[in-house]
Amino acid sequence: MSVALLWVVTPNVEISNCFGFFDSVRDGNWLLESSRFISRDWGSIRAKKSRKQKWRSCSLSTDLKYSCVGESGLESGNNFCVLSSMVANTAGEMTISSEQKVYDVVLKQAALVKKQLRSSVDLDVRPDIVLPGNLSLLSEAYDRCGEVCAEYAKTFYLGTLLMTPERRRAIWAIYVWCRRTDELVDGPNASHITPTALDRWESRLEDLFQGQPFDMLDAALSDTVAKFPVDIQPFKDMIEGMRMDLRKSRYKNFDELYLYCYYVAGTVGLMSVPVMGIAPESQATTECVYNAALALGIANQLTNILRDVGEDATRGRIYLPQDELAQAGLSDEDIFAGKVTDKWRNFMKNQIKRARMFFDEAEKGVKELSAASRWPVWASLLLYSQILDEIEANDYNNFTKRAYVSKGKKLLALPIAYTRALIPPSTTPSLLSKA
């Protein structure tokens, strides 16, 4: 299906398969982890005092709420203690945790866009610098991005129609680049993709950020990144996630999985916020909004992983943290056997709880976005989080049953998302402090 679509949307002047890309590149305790990864107050422990206060003002509470997730004694709230931004590697050496690494990227991204996004002007895009002839090519390129988006993500596409035309086009261009990147390792030509191919995709990315796009779809993104304060780092990180997918099929613990989820999905949040914009009246810190965006990406990816356990297993892939499986008395063989047992149900309950914590964290940031961007984000959040409800409704059989949200439920989510999108940003500095 995807290949057919790619042929339709790729213009003749370009390479014409796999979004025009393939030819061109041929040649411890999981409870502690879950608390640590979800609460921004962890960041505050590590950060300088001034930063710490800001994080505190927008974080989940650090109380023991998140430490009561697990079922085993190890996960008792009373044993909960703040570790640090360090984790032990297999050799027993202390290394920087994935959360710390990602947190640094979030801070950098937030700092980069703080000024522009806080502008009181509705849209702070730079004017077009293309010549008149190129303008229609560019608009054709954006239209194609819109078509891809409409084909792959219909509901989300409809949501983007509420955005201003400039923002909508930019989100489409980002979407298409992400989709193409994902297709490299997940699409029909995935078996031919090598690390070298990804290196080439990355140098192509660098070119487009320098204003030298390789094809039409790249040209749309090139224009977008010239107009909006979008940084290259999350894009490079997404490619890094694809590299990880090529070389890894197991994740030792949640620290490793978290990094993977950041690479392939948290990055999407960081790419999107500069385009969607933060409401000028919002009192939330930019970091806080970025953190929520990151959380939504992570939540979506965790949900995706939980939904696709059976499907991934048929490809020899298990994205679930190995240490948590072992703690639950489960092994890879149990996953391959695909039997829903009580051990499995308990394990899944904990995984679902953790994914929901990330959704909760994300919810805090949505209302801080510019008014027109809130609806598609709420819609995406509600629809994706409902997949978790469906896994429960399937009695945790994610081996042979694919959890999906029915059309009726999807339709119902849209007005709910719309109503939520009407909630204005927080204007109480005591709750969310201004940067």
Ligand SMILES: CC(C)=CCC/C(C)=C/CC/C(C)=C/CC/C(C)=C/[C@@H]1[C@@H](COP(=O)(O)OP(=O)(O)O)[C@]1(C)CC/C=C(\C)CC/C=C(\C)CCC=C(C)C
């Ligand atoms: C409004 C909105 C949702 C904008 C995001 C648009 C965008 C640029 C999406 C790109 C998605 C994409 C193709 C990513 C490539 C990697 C990948 C496949 C990730 C998985 C997505 C699900 O994709 P898929 O369509 O394959 O799913 P199905 O299997 O068909 O169900 C991911 C699970 C991750 C997607 C991550 C997001 C959509 C992050 C969203 C976060 C924001 C938009 C930030 C919102 C801001 C705040 C403050 C909360």
